[in-house]
Amino acid sequence: MSVKEYSNGEVTIVWEASKCLHAGICVQKLPSVYNPSERPWIKAEKASTQAIIDQVFACPSGALSIKGNQPTKIAREDDGKKGRFAIYENGILAGEMTYTWAGEKKFIIDHTGVEPGFERKGYGKKMVYAAVNYAKDNGLYIIPLCPFAKAEFEKNATLGNVLK
Numbered sequence: 001m002s003v004k005e006y007s008n009g010e011v012t013i014v015w016e017a018s019k020c021l022h023a024g025i026c027v028q029k030l031p032s033v034y035n036p037s038e039r040p041w042i043k044a045e046k047a048s049t050q051a052i053i054d055q056v057f058a059c060p061s062g063a064l065s066i067k068g069n070q071p072t073k074i075a076r077e078d079d080g081k082k083g084r085f086a087i088y089e090n091g092i093l094a095g096e097m098t099y100t101w102a103g104e105k106k107f108i109i110d111h112t113g114v115e116p117g118f119e120r121k122g123y124g125k126k127m128v129y130a131a132v133n134y135a136k137d138n139g140l141y142i143i144p145l146c147p148f149a150k151a152e153f154e155k156n157a158t159l160g161n162v163l164k
Ligand code: SF4
Pocket: 019, 020, 021, 022, 023, 024, 025, 026, 027, 058, 059, 060, 061, 062, 063, 064
């Protein structure tokens, strides 16, 4: 697994290639730092520390993180029939995406929601991407019945290879 680090002297960006779903949000938000056609493709010294932190937080897949700082955590809980991806901010439950198994190789995303006070932070998107990475890592397929998750799949064609 390729994990690389890029520092601007104050803050260090960690990039895990295997988690990147190539949504391109990093390139859109901070083109001075992220340029996939150059090497290195991340030049942390080209932006302020705050701009870097804001952008890393917007990476939906978790491929980008700040070294030593894990303000959000996504945990998967499963009872064999149903489960959820729960997102925590500094240890507090901030949202959940629930799913139901449909056979051994498929699960249905039935609901995505964030708790009051945690809206507009991209947490719903992060949970969809966590589910996609989980499916990719385990050879599974997703049926997104939840309208929010369905819309994310429609917006980003690269997620589609886990649809069945
Ligand atoms: S925003 Fe995250 S998932 Fe999207 S291309 Fe950049 S690193 Fe990859």
